[in-house]
Amino acid sequence: MSEIGPPGSIVWQDLTVGDAAALADFYTAVVGWEAQADENEGGDFHIRIPGQAKPVAGICYARGVNANLPPHWLVYVSVEDLAESAARCAELGGQVVDGPRLVGAEEFCVIQDPAGAYLALIGPGPEAA
Numbered sequence: 829m830s831e832i833g834p835p836g837s838i839v840w841q842d843l844t845v846g847d848a849a850a851l852a853d854f855y856t857a858v859v860g861w862e863a864q865a866d867e868n869e870g871g872d873f874h875i876r877i878p879g880q881a882k883p884v885a886g887i888c889y890a891r892g893v894n895a896n897l898p899p900h901w902l903v904y905v906s907v908e909d910l911a912e913s914a915a916r917c918a919e920l921g922g923q924v925v926d927g928p929r930l931v932g933a934e935e936f937c938v939i940q941d942p943a944g945a946y947l948a949l950i951g952p953g954p955e956a957a
Contacts, residue, residue, distance in 0.1 A: 832906045832934060832950060839950060840904040842886040844897045848873055852887045863887065893929070902938065902948050910935050910951035917941075917949075 833839050845851050852863035852873040863873045870891070874883035890897050907913040914924045917939045925946070927937030936950040 835908045904948040
């Protein structure tokens with residue numbers, strides 16, 4: 829995953845599907861991205877723009893902690909304080925539907941806004957405190 833940018837920045841996006849390899853092939857053909865399987869992450873794919881080293885997205889298998897997720901692109905937005913943002917979400921009529929959980933050194937959760945749309949919030953993990 830990308831390093832966390834300033835609060836409010838879109839820092840990552842993941843596509844979660846049953847057949848990540850087929851969709852990696854689809855997007856490389858349609859968009860021109862490069863996809864590289866990461867065996868350390870169960871064969872999930874890192875997506876790069878040709879000529880750039882830094883991945884910009886992931887295409888993940890819907891298994892493990894993602895087994896019950898429908899096919900979707902999930903956008904990750906950085907926040908300064910994950911617990912505070914999650915609490916504010918609930919106060920304003922949204923809900924936390926997954927997490928918080930660690931991903932690398934960061935912690936994230938998935939929220940659903942009052943209209944039903946999903947978004948991932950990502951912030952510094954507990955080690956940063």
